[in-house]
Amino acid sequence: MHYGKEGIEMDFKVGVIAGDGIGPEVTAEATKVLDAIGQKYGHTFHYTEILMGGCSIDATGVPLTDEAIAAAKASDAVLMGSIGGNTTTSPWYKLPPNLRPEAGLLKIRKELNLFANLRPAYLYEELKAACPLRDDIIGDGFDMMIMRELTGGLYFGERSTKEVDGVMTACDSLTYNENEIRRIAIRGFDIAMKRRKKVTSVDKANVLDSSRLWRKVVEEVAKDYPEVSYEHMLVDNCAMQLVKNPAQFDVILTENMFGDILSDEASMVTGSIGMLSSASLNETKFGLYEPSGGSAPDIAGMGIANPIATILSAAMMLRYSFDLDKEADAVEAAVKQVLKEGYRTGDIMPQSGESTEGITKVGTAEMGSLIAERV
Numbered sequence: 322m323h324y325g326k327e328g329i330e331m332d333f334k335v336g337v338i339a340g341d342g343i344g345p346e347v348t349a350e351a352t353k354v355l356d357a358i359g360q361k362y363g364h365t366f367h368y369t370e371i372l373m374g375g376c377s378i379d380a381t382g383v384p385l386t387d388e389a390i391a392a393a394k395a396s397d398a399v400l401m402g403s404i405g406g407n408t409t410t411s412p413w414y415k416l417p418p419n420l421r422p423e424a425g426l427l428k429i430r431k432e433l434n435l436f437a438n439l440r441p442a443y444l445y446e447e448l449k450a451a452c453p454l455r456d457d458i459i460g461d462g463f464d465m466m467i468m469r470e471l472t473g474g475l476y477f478g479e480r481s482t483k484e485v486d487g488v489m490t491a492c493d494s495l496t497y498n499e500n501e502i503r504r505i506a507i508r509g510f511d512i513a514m515k516r517r518k519k520v521t522s523v524d525k526a527n528v529l530d531s532s533r534l535w536r537k538v539v540e541e542v543a544k545d546y547p548e549v550s551y552e553h554m555l556v557d558n559c560a561m562q563l564v565k566n567p568a569q570f571d572v573i574l575t576e577n578m579f580g581d582i583l584s585d586e587a588s589m590v591t592g593s594i595g596m597l598s599s600a601s602l603n604e605t606k607f608g609l610y611e612p613s614g615g616s617a618p619d620i621a622g623m624g625i626a627n628p629i630a631t632i633l634s635a636a637m638m639l640r641y642s643f644d645l646d647k648e649a650d651a652v653e654a655a656v657k658q659v660l661k662e663g664y665r666t667g668d669i670m671p672q673s674g675e676s677t678e679g680i681t682k683v684g685t686a687e688m689g690s691l692i693a694e695r696v
């Protein structure tokens with residue numbers, strides 16, 4: 322580790338999982354932007370390539386090796402493109418499920434104990450037309466962060482399917498202990514402190530015991546954050562409010578399954594999948610940062626993928642793993658600037674019937690360079 326004059330760390334070890342499909346193309350643009358940040362602010366990012374997904378299957382026979390896990394653990398943070406191929410035609414999907422590309426992703430999340438998933442939903446003024454909501458609902462736009470618990474709850478509880486009294490019966494259990502709730506709540510309030518200082522904790526406390534415990538623990542944690550205002554909201558109401566008045570939200574804090582559904586809903590109201598970043602964090606400063614979309618095999622290798630989601634994921638890495646808020650702001654401002662100047666990749670071009678005046682279509686590498694030049 323090497324520290325600068327103000328005690329700010331200057332050197333960072335970044336593991337890069339380029340992955341499959343468009344992954345290598347978009348991660349190359351994100352490291353280009355990180356290097357521009359490094360030059361401007363005096364940091365050095367040391368990259369280690371880590372194999373995961375289909376490319377790892379081809380090279381080693383498994384989607385994630387022990388060496389790859391060790392390399393990820395030795396990094397300060399990991400930046401990922403995406404993994405996987407065409408699920409109907411790729412030979413990777415003829416393998417047993419535990420050897421397919423996605424098994425690598427589940428394994429790395431577990432190995433690194435990534436229990437907190439963050440997905441921002443931000444509406445860019447320039448991309449308002451892609452938002453399916455009415456203008457009067459969009460208003461001045463919205464900017465929220467969905468904070469989803471990722472390693473507990475219904476998706477990890479005991480499950481069974483068996484015949485009971487001659488009738489096939491399936492059961493999934495939703496379990497949370499107070500420690501699991503506390504650690505995600507602390508993360509949520511910490512992140513609210515870096516934002517507009519509001520937390521909406523989402524549960525179903527009128528029905529579920531797990532939600533009642535969730536609510537109690539969130540209230541205890543809230544006492545340590547007097548500057549943050551917080552409220553509880555039932556999940557069914559939250560699903561409605563997201564399309565009725567999205568601007569009311571800053572940080573939405575919720576359990577695994579509610580977060581799975583609400584984060585997809587929130588991201589769809591922003592428009593394009595090529596703009597959506599995400600982070601998965603553990604109890605330390607470590608995080609795995611990746612675009613929300615997949616490997617887009619239909620456009621892989623064509624140089625037309627939108628790298629912005631990956632570049633914004635790198636900005637999240639600067640903010641949440643490296644505490645470099647100023648540098649993260651610079652990346653986000655550069656993205657806004659290129660959009661303002663009219664540069665678009667194919668996926669965010671105006672739809673038919675909309676004006677293309679002042680709009681320039683660019684490819685993946687050009688978009689990355691334009692952003693790097695503006696940080």
Ligand code: NAD
Pocket residue numbers: 343402403404405406407408423426594595611613614615616617618619620625626627628630668
């Ligand atoms: P996808 O997100 O890859 O693609 C859906 C559509 O969005 C495609 O038309 C694609 O071209 C487009 N798209 C996605 N990202 C884009 C970008 N950056 N720029 C422009 N267009 C973009 O979803 P899919 O087709 O369902 O999945 C493809 C593969 O990705 C599968 O193997 C799936 O398992 C995998 N996947 C991986 C992750 C991950 O690595 N975390 C996440 C989701 C899906």
